[in-house]
Amino acid sequence: MPLTKNEISDMILSAFPDATLELKDTMGDNNHFEAKIISKNFVGKSKIEQHKMVYKALKGKMGNELHALALTTEEKNG
Amino acid sequence: MDEIKSKIKTMIDANNVVLFMKGTPDSPQCGFSMAVTNILKHLQVKFEGVNVLESNEMRQGIKDYTDWPTIPQLYVKGEFIGGCDIVKEMFEKGELKKLFESKSLLS
Numbered sequence: 001m002p003l004t005k006n007e008i009s010d011m012i013l014s015a016f017p018d019a020t021l022e023l024k025d026t027m028g029d030n031n032h033f034e035a036k037i038i039s040k041n042f043v044g045k046s047k048i049e050q051h052k053m054v055y056k057a058l059k060g061k062m063g064n065e066l067h068a069l070a071l072t073t074e075e076k077n078g
Numbered sequence: 079m080d081e082i083k084s085k086i087k088t089m090i091d092a093n094n095v096v097l098f099m100k101g102t103p104d105s106p107q108c109g110f111s112m113a114v115t116n117i118l119k120h121l122q123v124k125f126e127g128v129n130v131l132e133s134n135e136m137r138q139g140i141k142d143y144t145d146w147p148t149i150p151q152l153y154v155k156g157e158f159i160g161g162c163d164i165v166k167e168m169f170e171k172g173e174l175k176k177l178f179e180s181k182s183l184l185s
Binding site: 047048051052055060062063064068070071072 | 110145146147148149161162163167
């Protein structure tokens with residue numbers, strides 16, 4: 001079962017409660033998503049660490065049930 | 079498992095730039111692998127492509143090795159640089175070119 005957009009959004013927001021999240025189903029097929037996440041949690045982390053944090057929030061679904069999620073992460077300042 | 083780990087380590091130590099990908103550099107089998115291949119070709123950097131579709135052991139092995147759930151994965155001088163999103167972002171910001179230049183990998 002692929003993940004729904006709502007499930008992905010819930011998982012990300014529960015791991016990054018302060019996040020500004022833009023999530024798009026890029027092909028309208030519930031299988032290819034694009035997420036832009038801006039959160040304080042990313043401050044001081046490398047891009048690799050930031051993406052790993054997101055993958056962790058998705059609890060092993062990335063690369064399995066979740067086929068494609070293009071990620072952009074940014075640090076939220078202030 | 080340890081065998082595949084040492085195989086991966088040997089590959090990334092023996093080659094300056096290694097891309098673990100789906101398909102081959104001449105015939106990528108996935109859009110994300112194709113995107114990274116195109117960037118590397120555009121920068122005219124020599125790289126070794128490892129087709130993970132040829133071996134399930136390698137496909138899983140590289141994910142475990144890096145603790146990274148997706149393919150493609152780019153290594154430069156033994157260091158994990160990122161997956162498709164990070165490589166694309168670095169390319170767009172000119173950081174990828176700088177990285178290769180700093181390691182004298184561009185002709």
